[in-house]
Amino acid sequence: MKILALKLTHDGSICVINKNSLECCIELEKQNNNNRFKILNDTRDIEQLLNENNYTISEFDDIIVDGWIGNEIGQIEIYDHPKDYQLVVAPYGGTDVGKLRKIWNFDNFWYKGKNYSYLSTTHLYNHLIGSYLTSPFSKSADSSYLMVWDGGTFPLIYFFDPKKNDLEFLGTPLYFGANVYSVFCQHFGPYKKNSNVIKDELSIAGKIMAYVGVGDFNMEIFSFLEQIYRELQPSSSKSQNLPNIPYQFATKFIRTTRNMNYRDEDIISTFHYFIEKLLIEGINEILNKDGNRSENFCYSGGAALNIKWNSKIRETLNLNTWIPPFPNDSGSSIGAACAILYNKYDIKSLNWNVYKGAPLKKRKVTTDHTGDWKSIECNIPRLAKILFELKRPVAFLTDNAEIGPRALGNRSILADATTFQMKSILNSIKQREEYRAVAPICIESMSEEIFVPGGSDPYMLYEHRVKKEWTLKIPAVIHLDGTARLQTINNSNNKYLYNLLIEYYKLSNVPVLVNTSANYNGRGFFPDIESAMSWGGVEFIWSDNLLFYTENQTDSLDRIFAQKNIDYQVSKFKNL
Secondary structure (H helix, E strand, O other): OEEEEEEOOOOOEEEEEEOOEEEEEEEHHHOOOOEOOOOOOEHHHHHHHHHHOOOOHHHOOEEEEEOOOOOOOEEEEEEOOOOOEEEEEOOOOOOOHHHHOOOEEEEEEEEOOEEEEEEEEOHHHHHHHHHHHOOHHHHHOOOEEEEEOOOOEOOEEEEEEOOOOEEEEEEOOOOOOOOHHHHHHOOOHHHOOOOOOOOOOOOHHHHHHHHHHHOOOOHHHHHHHHHHHHHHOOOOOOOOEOOOHHHHHHHHHHHHOOOOOOOHHHHHHHHHHHHHHHHHHHHHHHHHHHOOOOOEEEEEOHHHHOHHHHHHHHHHHOOEEEOOOOOOHHHHHHHHHHHHHHHHHOOOOOEOOOOOOOEOEOOOOOOOOEOOEEEEEOOHHHHHHHHHHHOOOEEEEOOEOOOOOOOOOOEEEEEEOOOOOHHHHHHHHOOOOOOOOOEEEEEHHHHHHHEEOOOOOOOOOOEEEEOHHHOOOOHHHOOOOOEEEOEEEOOOOOHHHHHHHHHHHHHHOOOEEEEEEOEOOOEOEOOEHHHHHHHOOOOEEEEOOEEEEEHHHHHHHHHHHHOOOOOOOOHHHOOO
8 A cells, every 4th residue: 555645735745655654755845945835736846756756656556635725625726737727625624523534535636648536635634643643642542632723723622532533623722823923923023014915924933933032021011912812802713714813913912002112022022922821721721621531642733833832832731742843734745644544544653754855866976076165085973073173064964854844964054062153153154033043953861961851852843941051061052042942862863963973972072063954045955965065155065974175174174184083982872
């Protein structure tokens, strides 16, 4: 049994599942330095993704397409050659469980002159079932609460018991769509726009999350927000998609506080914590009313990329909390495939790995000099010495790309965390705002010595506070509010990174490096080494034991490599 799942709207991707295992999830934005969130609605792009990964559409037993916006059905504009057409798919989804989990059968997918039948399930259900089948709870088919908060819909909470095939809608924690973060904050600070052009922009939410640290919490602002929310709150939770509420809320807040002279950064910061309070109180109320039937909690949708809210949920619910590393629409094709696994084949858990994205494209740069770039053999211990002694960022490109929006080591820029200016250096070369954070990667077994709460966090989905005694040791990874978006590494989740951290720790006594994504500003991860060379933001690129470097770094490398090379001894660090 082989399944092809397609996400044809923004964050477009193809997903291939063979039996109960994920073979690949290839995102269009990570091909050819495409723009982030790129739409996959051209059959030529689908053909390219299939061909480059050695698939043909005829080999699949099932084709499923992620549902999209609509009431009874959704529609997606497809660019086909020679004729464009409207593809019919399942609707977006909501509180009607029967319609939410329904498998829709269609037969109007035209591909290379042939018409294919296909399945479709609702967009929200794909988020829900994808989060569960990728969770650790699914391996023993344990029950779980499922929450999805995505796009213009309110957060929705369900109870799911796979053994009884039971999915039950429980309620709505708060009456805002996930887009409220972007829409409200486009009225203030660096995001301020003319109200006539404000829309839900996918790229803004992450920037706002970082900007929260610039401002201060203000109780007066908070009181006004509470008052206005009560006035606009719908009378019923049955209306799950009310896109105008964020605009009405922002407009009324501005009108109410127009003579108060509040700082925009304080408004944004207070608004963040206002939403957080509503969310946590609402979740607790629903779960308590339900009798706390499960110890597990799965969370998905675009809002699940907010590490501050994620951390508060994990901290306050006291449940086993699971968020997949692709909770937004980058994981929708995986979710659609999971919907068929569960509903058609009764498979309750997916075997998967986050490094199942597109393989690094091999160009003729492995030994050739390209422009001002040269190459030299460089093993992991040598790379650690470069990071430690030169304090220069290195693009680290290897194997398959990560699935989802976080660079988790295979498409990353790595750097020394002890350098005070490193965050500014990285933000400058990436053309990002100064307040934007970069992430620490840390040897997992040592994370609790440095971070609170620490522990295993391999996907950069939660925030941790840096302990006081480490703040001066790793200043580059500390955000304005003293927190950091931690990624932990062990010998099984990423051997290259683990060995690099071990070698760097030998030299520095610091088990932490800086990690940020390797990409052009506003585009997906670099698909090949040549892209990093053309970009030119760093002077070193490492890939599979080869180091590519610019001409002006020749003397520095000669000095480092002329030193006595320390043999690679990992036995001393087995306890890590």
